[in-house]
Amino acid sequence: MTLRTLPAVNRAIVGCTRCPRLRSHCRRIARDKKREFREWDYWGKPVPGFGDPRARLLIVGLAPAAHGANRTGRMFTGDSSGAWLYEALHRFGFASQPEAISRDDGLELQDCYVTAAARCAPPANKPNRAELERCRPYLASELQLLSRVRVVVTLGRVAHEDWLRTAGWWAALVPHERPRFGHGTVTAMADGTTLISSYHPSRQNTNTRKLTRAMWHALFQAVREILGD
DSSP: OOOOSHHHHHHHHHTOOSOHHHHHHHHHHHHHOOGGGTTSOOOOSOOOOEEOTTOSEEEEESOOOTTTHHHHSSTTOSSHHHHHHHHHHHHTTSBSSSOOOSTTSOOOBSSEEEEESOSSOOGGGOOOHHHHHHHHHHHHHHHHHOTTOOEEEEESHHHHHHHHHHTTHHHHSOGGGSOOOOTTOEEEOTTSOEEEEEOOOOHHHHHTTSSOHHHHHHHHHHHHHHHTO
């Protein structure tokens, strides 16, 4: 796949039909809707990445939420995970505002780009291996075009391993040398990139306090310290 600009990558993502199971699921969710969002015109398509093309910070999530990004059309927008993410990004100077409600809410990212391993909302929040593989070229294109990235934050084990595969580290490193997933684990990669893994800010993790605000903010404080400003 040769896509020379981020807008070209985003157009290709929105028009993607590689995964019939996921496309069918997204359309069904967009048709049936959630009662509290019945007035919304759901996006119901693959969701592109979002942010600053000159970003030094890259956030890699798992996939759009059924009634979050699959509804709004923007990564981590309109759900509780996004509320945690953008509050932290705003607190540490990467976002113009702490809330993400819709594509036209005025939110802008500075020095940060947000993307995901899968671009369609999957049933039970679990894309299968083949679906992740079919989606991987889009992330690969983003990694190539986001040439200033110095810090990568992966949200959850699936996103962590998908970034390693996409960036070539999974194949380049023997298993015991691959960066392990764990909240707050920092790895200096051989190319100068710093990889930080994190628990995903899902309701399951935040409601059970597996992930607390203090843990979450400490992670982004570490990002700021690494970037040096």
